[in-house]
Amino acid sequence: MEYTVIRTPEQVIPYLKKLKEAKVLAVDTETTGLDAHKDRLRLVQIGAEGMPVLLIDCFSFLKDSRGTECLREILEGEAGKIFHNAKFDLQFLRKEGILPENILDTMLAAELLRPCGGPRKVSLAAVSSHYLGTELDKTEQTGDWSGALTDTQLEYAALDSRILLQLWKCLKEQLRENGLERIADIEFACVPALARAEYDGISLDLEQWERLCADIQSQYERSLQALYAYSGEPSYQLTLWGGEEALDVNFDSNSYVLKLLKKNGISVSSTSRYSLAPYHNNPLVKALSDYRKYSKLLSGFLHPLPAQIHPVTGRLHPKYGQIGAYSGRMCCWGPNIQQIPRETRFRSCFRAPEGRLLVLADYSQIELRVAAQISGDVRMKSAYSKGEDLHRLTASLISDTAPEKVSASQRQAAKAVNFGLIFGMGAAGLQQYAAQSYGVDMTLDEAVKFRDSFFRAYAGIGWWHHDLKAGHFTEGRTLTGRKFLFSPRSGVSELANTPVQGTAADILKKALGLLYHEIKEKDWKLVGIVHDEILLEVPREDGEEAALCLKTVMERAGADILPSVPCVADAKTADSWAAK
Secondary structure, X not given: OOEEXXXXXXXXXXXXXXXXXXXXXXXXXXXXXOOOOOOOEEEEEEXXXXXXXXXXXXXXXXXXXHHHHHHHHHHOOOOEEEEOOHHHHHHHHHHOOOOXXXXXXXXXXXXXXXXXXXXXXXXXXXHHHHHHOOOOOOHHHHOOOOOOOOXXXXXXXXXXXXXXXXXXXXXXXXXXXXXXXXXXXXXXXXXXXXXXXXXXXXXXXXXXXXXXXXXXXXXXXHHHHHHHHHHOOOOEEEOOOOOEEEOXXXXXXXXXXXXXXXXXXXXXXXXXXXXXXXXXXXXXXXXXXXXXXXXXXXHHHHOOHHHHOOOOOOOEOOEEEOOOOOOOOOEEEOOXXXXXXXXXXXXXXXXXXXXXXXXXXXXXXXXXXXXXXXXXXXXXXXXXXXXXXXXXXXXXXXXXXXXXXXXXXXXXXXXXXXXXXXXXXXXXXXXXXXXXXXXXXXXXXXXXXXXXXXXXXOHHHHHHHHHHHHHOOOEEEOOOOOEEEOOOOOOHHHHHHHHHHHHHHHHHHHHHHHHHHHHOOOOOEEEEEEOOEEEEEEEHHHHHHHHHHHHHHHHHHHHHHOOOOOOOEEEEEEOEHHHO
């Protein structure tokens, strides 16, 4: 493997002409660890056709600003930059003030190609083996990169860069052959924004969080006492750690809970929320639901979050899986802020620091708008074109009530009808969904009536579902071309929901790609991404400008993908996340 170790900006000069003329550059990094805020950038490997791989030793190369300017000149140019998992590398480069764009990510390309015979695993070794038949030895990946580098380490680093050039040629053709070029462009453009979101992190008011934790702990204890009214007080034994453990009561045991429910006149075969939804007004079921809710909040969010505050930044730094589901939707962890409850008491703990504001923006009814575009339903598209409230319109149509006389409870029921029936629920499913997700009680007869009225009102949705049932589809696509496979057992719900959810995810990613260009040189932090919602943190004096900017790019992204249904984003400034 031909490579050259570069320790000073002067040593790059003989290669600058070829680097600037190259259409693509293969870029990789080696770091002293995985945390961009604590660890250091050790090597930047740059490969181009017709020249050796340059191994830039950052410990010496970045000692002064000339090295940084030299790398910026190379990596911020017009050439496409081929990375594998660019989100990681971009954070370390950002720390040095280097902001590459025109990203081409072979890991994301491989993930997009999974339904087209691509590899199940998408590490560089797995993707290289699958597409090139090249086996990479990744032993050095976990080695010590903080000291003097060995010849073995240098050869390993050079090969990773060189293999990217070969791999991209193959993957680029595969994307073209499978009609995935448009969605690949969206995914690649989104990467710098996600790298920024992970790097920036979000601020948590720890004192307020601890007060919330104490409050939820009290509610948890009260829910336990309510359950003891049915089970009786447990007897306890001491644990090895000095605590107490209940011997004869276990509300986390399905078999125990089933027996307790049966003893109190509730015969069900499962303790799931769905099975218990018809009994949600029963005091025992309500106490059990409260217990589960508070137990999950304490173990899943309240206790773990403070330990995840970064020791250097004092902020939380959630990680985002860019293609977290096969629909294309993102996932999140460490912590998963996408699952933070919407309740004011939770979201008010996420606050802007002194002198700054949060800018909160989300799409209005994005999945219903996508469904209107995909199905072509005339009435639904017309309502959105006129700026009508679709939930109010549906409430009017299914209850024979004038739109201006629709009550809040009727509109709430219509939300359950819209979101439930758009994805093919039956009447019984709608009844359960309305109770479980919206707190709306409806009889089975009412659910049947609402369902019949809905499909009379929105005939295009009915025909869309009919075509899905009759088509025996084995694959689907979002409106941007993202591909996914269905099993022979897939029902209308999955056949309809996946392209809708996936297209909504594509719209958000398109918006993030556009947004990055607006914020990259500003003191605006991208602090949160929650499915149809984007959060910025900006200086207080920039609040109005940032809100308009965020709303504009989100609506622009929607217009690009939903040509005949207006995409509306609502944006506001606030001191905390609770304002949304």
